[in-house]
Amino acid sequence: xxxxxxxxxxxxxxxxxxxxxxxxxxxxxxxxxxxxxxxxxxxxxxxxxxxxxxxxxxxxxxxxxxxxxxxxxxxxxxxxxxxxxxxxxxxxxxxxxxxxxxxxxxxxxxxxxxx
Amino acid sequence: xxxxxxxxxxxxxxxxxxxxxxxxxxxxxxxxxxxxxxxxxxxxxxxxxxxxxxxxxxxxxxxxxxxxxxxxxxxxxxxxxxxxxxxxxxxxxxxxxxxxxxxxxxxxxxxxx
Numbered sequence: 001x002x003x004x005x006x007x008x009x010x011x012x013x014x015x016x017x018x019x020x021x022x023x024x025x026x027x028x029x030x031x032x033x034x035x036x037x038x039x040x041x042x043x044x045x046x047x048x049x050x051x052x053x054x055x056x057x058x059x060x061x062x063x064x065x066x067x068x069x070x071x072x073x074x075x076x077x078x079x080x081x082x083x084x085x086x087x088x089x090x091x092x093x094x095x096x097x098x099x100x101x102x103x104x105x106x107x108x109x110x111x112x113x114x115x
Numbered sequence: 116x117x118x119x120x121x122x123x124x125x126x127x128x129x130x131x132x133x134x135x136x137x138x139x140x141x142x143x144x145x146x147x148x149x150x151x152x153x154x155x156x157x158x159x160x161x162x163x164x165x166x167x168x169x170x171x172x173x174x175x176x177x178x179x180x181x182x183x184x185x186x187x188x189x190x191x192x193x194x195x196x197x198x199x200x201x202x203x204x205x206x207x208x209x210x211x212x213x214x215x216x217x218x219x220x221x222x223x224x225x226x227x228x
Contacts, residue, residue, distance in 0.1 A: 031214075033215065033216075035218075041220060042203070042218050042219060042220035042221055043159070043203070043218040045215050045216075045217065048214075048215050050214075056215065059215075091158055091159075097214075102147075103149050103161040103164050103205075103216075104159075104161065104216060105161070106158040106159050106160070107158060108157075108158050109158050
């Protein structure tokens, strides 16, 4: 597509429930990243997918968080047994490493509220 | 030591003035540096990238890089109220074949008409 698409745009869930957040990157972009941004905070790296390489999961805050990328395109971030501290905006970004001056293009984010 | 540090501000400048935003980073292996603009309630938008020491100009924006001092800055000339946003400094951190950007917490800029 023309941009990075994320869904849902907003999600309110009860504490203890599982949630799935979806990201559809720009067509042809091989790298996909998940970040989260808590209110008034900077962007916290979560996970990075590059082509068929093993993902860099070093930023996942706990084993309740997992992500997968199917067919080198769409990615799903899953948070199990959600906690109130999981409330944040979850941002997905993609980039093409073939571009010399690569930078990320971000999606519009999913605002997750755990009540 | 935090990997990417920015003055959180807020920074307030009058319309038409030069706004100067600063960023320092800790990893000497970093090679790529970016400035993102984030309007309230919106996602970050890439506005500048810089890879070599010196200045890079794009319209009213100038990025400056000094790798010896591990310092990156963004100058906004002729500041406009529409420039009011949070500016995020991002640095590429290469680690074991993985490349990701580490972001500072951002500097909030307000341009007063």
